[in-house]
Amino acid sequence: MSKEEKVPDAWDDDWETQVDRQNETVSPERAAKVSKAERLAKHAELNRKLWDSAESTDNFLFLTTKDDVPLKTEFRPAVKVLSRKPAPKVGSQIDPASGMSQLTLEGEEGGEDMDANRKHTPSPEELRLKAQREREEKQRRYEEARERLFGSPATTPGTSSPGTLTPPKTGEGKGIKGKGKGRSVWDGKPPTENAPGSRSKKLPVDTTPDRTSDGRQLYDPGYSAKPDSSFLQRRSVPQSDNIQPVPDEGQQPIRSPRGPDGSGRRGFGFSERAHRGYPRSMKNVEYISGSGSTSLHTLDIFLPRKLSCEDTGRLWVMYVGPSPKLTYIHGGAWRSPDVSMESFEPALNLLFKGKRKDDIAGFASINYRLSPYRQHPTNPSTPDDPARNAKHPDHIHDVLAALRFLQRNYGFGERYLLVGHSCGATLAFQVVTGRWNESSDGMGIVLPLGILGLAGIYDLIRLRNNHCDISMYQAFLEGAFGESEDNWAKASPTSGDFSKSWPGGKLALVVHSSEDELVEKEQATLMFQALQQDAGQRNERTNILQFLETSKHDEIWSRGTPLATMIAKAVGLLIGGAENTMEPDI
Ligand SMILES: N[C@@H](CC(=O)c1ccccc1NC=O)C(=O)O
Structure with missing residues (x-):
């Protein structure tokens, strides 16, 4: 069969007619001129088809003859491959990032030459490496977000994990005592509720306890809040209450x-690019x-x-x-x-x-x-x-x-x-x-x-009264607090x-x-x-x-x-x- 002759597509309804027509148009001279190489190729092709049908798992005839078929399924007509086009292959690939299996239907992308369209199928080793790379990238992004939020990396890089909010690392920084100021308005203990009597010093005071020697930190693992305390140490971000724990770099424009910088220029302009420094x-x-x-x-x-x-x-x-x-x-x-x-x-x-x-x-x-x-x-x-x-x-x-x-x-x-x-x-x-x-x-x-x-x-009421000649005051106060002046008084x-x-x-x-x-x-x-x-x-x-x-x-x-x-x-x-x-x- 010459290259110019189109192979009839078996999915076409009239494929048999097409084949017959082709056979008719082949001249006896051409048929007679089949070379040895061509004959061998044809033979090999026939052989290949035979083996294909022999190895096909579509229909196990020996099972269909029995009544008590193991794993028997409802009748499904066996798909007959009628074309020389390779049958569409359904491939499943695990996406290392999502863990989802991605179904692809080869041949879906159209195009006659399937070899040209066929993608490289990664080997298990390649998939494993890709998954590992993605995991490392995820971890890196998480640690960046964490450091951005807390200003300190996890104690051992790579050990913090998304989903838990680990306390910032102890390290840099200075306590009041360390600064040599010796004066503070708080007592170095974890914050407690604003309850009467919960403070013992008037401002200014000169009795800063040694906060490093008492071993307490912002996130003191040994600290438990008083039962009626409004302060609770958080070691993990609550899932309730609509709180977004970690500003994600992807979501947050960072300025x-x-x-x-000592140059005399004004500082704290905000640069366009995100950066991880301080x-x-x-x-x-x-x-x-x-x-x-x-x-x-x-x-x-x-x-x-x-x-x-x-x-x-x-x-x-x-x-x-x-x-x-x-x-x-x-x-x-x-x-x-x-x-x-x-x-x-x-x-x-x-x-x-x-x-x-x-x-x-x-x-x-x-x-x-x-x-x-x-x-x-x-x-x-x-x-x-x-x-x-x-x-x-x-x-x-x-x-x-x-x-x-x-x-x-x-x-x-x-x-x-x-x-x-x-x-x-x-x-x-x-x-x-x-x-x-x-x-x-x-x-x-x-x-x-x-x-x-x-x-x-x-x-609020005194403000309006002092400016009752200017409607703006009544307008913004009413806009914010409504018409009831009782509410204005309570809000003041x-x-x-x-x-x-x-x-x-x-x-x-x-x-x-x-x-x-x-x-x-x-x-x-x-x-x-x-x-x-x-x-x-x-x-x-x-x-x-x-x-x-x-x-x-x-x-x-x-x-x-x-x-x-x-x-x-x-x-x-x-x-x-x-x-x-x-x-x-x-
Ligand atoms: N620019 C504001 C006015 C404004 O801010 C204002 C006016 C009077 C007294 C206090 C004001 N702002 C307080 O936040 C406005 O047009 O509503």
């Missing part, structure tokens, strides 16, 4: 801040995942250096509102979308050139859902955006959820300063009223050692009873600028008075009211210096003791 920044980490999560349930984390279990001499700083682990809470009248983490960056740059740079373990900036702002000039909210239709107490619930996420993942307990600007300061003080501090699993957060409120709103931090709700508090620093054009200084004074109500009682808190001379409302954060100075001062008060109180700290 890597540059620290001051300082390290993680952006848009979701603190709630799943159905209730929105685009604003995020926080940003900034780690100046590797974290260590022995970092108990350092504070975290949390900014409520957009920023870096000072915890910081941004302002924006509970509704403005244009206040973001960047508002904290000028202050960060200064802080990390300043005296307190070694006293801060990490920063976090907490975002939270906003109330509607339909008239926003450039970015109006829409009714269907769950991130921008919040009503009190949504905002404070979000802040508490974020703090719980950070505490569970980083285990810093009470060792943090909560910083808020404007309505961020409202939220910061709402945290320590304890009124909304409950959670689905019955565990609240551990309240902070200190609060720094800047240009804060603390008495000035109505808190802090001796009861925040007995472990060491510092409340209320800062206001005389030049604030949006919030009057009465707000700061009222807050200070509310804090002072329990002065002289059993509490150990230092309350400070401080007025700045030169900052307008938003300049406190936008110029960087006022915010950085006040954070450094608060950190100094909490860590360094009284002698540092009046020093310029940055």
Whole structure:
């Protein structure tokens, strides 16, 4: 048979006719001219077909003749191979990554020449090596994520495993005693609940126990929380409560801040590429995942250096509102979308050139859902955006959820300063009223050692009354807290009873600028008075009211210096003791 002649396809209905036609068209001359080689080839081909049919397992005739056939299946007509095309082969290959068997149907990709299309089938050894490579890659990625989150690798590289949250390695870092400061506002024990009488020292104190000799660490394996304690050490991330334990590099855009490099350039710009060194920044980490999560349930984390279990001499700083682990809470009248983490960056740059740079373990900036702002000039909210239709107490619930996420993942307990600007300061003080501090699993957060409120709103009704000629105030307060002024009163931090709700508090620093054009200084004074109500009682808190001379409302954060100075001062008060109180700290 010449190459030009097409082999009839046995799947075609008329294949027999085609074959017959071909046979007819073969001239007797051509038939007669069959060479010896051709005859041998034909013979070999016939032989091959015979062996194929003999070896076919499609139909074991000896079994079909018996009635008691072992493994008998229902009647299935045997597939007859009618074509010279190789029969489609179903191959199964185990994917080393997924462990799933991948079914492939050779010949599916079309094309007549199956040899050309046939893929290389890996040998078992190749598969094993591939699986091993993939396993190693997975482990490496997990350890990267873990190190990014905790700032320290597993004790033995490759021994940590996804699914368990192992405590950070002991190593780098310095305890208070090691720093030679000898003064601390906490006692070196694992954080306990903010229960009355749980603190024994007033700020400042000079009785720091030797925390290295008592052997306790952030994750003390021997420590068990008091039965009624709101603090529980976490050795594994809870699966409940929508907590996302490890920000995954694939999911989280990482911005890597540059620290001051001595060149005089501003530091902490964020580079485009992710990198694993320090300082390290993680952006848009979701603190709630799943159905209730929105685009604003995020926080940003900034780690100046590797974290260590022995970092108990350092504070975290949390900014409520957009920023870096000072915890910081941004302002924006509970509704403005244009206040973001960047508002904290000028202050960060200064802080990390300043005296307190070694006293801060990490920063976090907490975002939270906003109330509607339909008239926003450039970015109006829409009714269907769950991130921008919040009503009190949504905002404070979000802040508490974020703090719980950070505490569970980083285990810093009470060792943090909560910083808020404007309505961020409202939220910061709402945290320590304890009124909304409950959670689905019955565990609240551990309240902070200190609060720094800047240009804060603390008495909602007084604020509106002082500005009743400007509709914006009524509008944003109503947008956030509804129409009932009873609710406004209950939500106002000035109505808190802090001796009861925040007995472990060491510092409340209320800062206001005389030049604030949006919030009057009465707000700061009222807050200070509310804090002072329990002065002289059993509490150990230092309350400070401080007025700045030169900052307008938003300049406190936008110029960087006022915010950085006040954070450094608060950190100094909490860590360094009284002698540092009046020093310029940055
Ligand atoms: N830019 C905001 C106004 C604002 O942020 C504000 C106005 C008056 C008093 C306090 C304010 N912000 C507090 O977080 C707005 O347009 O709603």
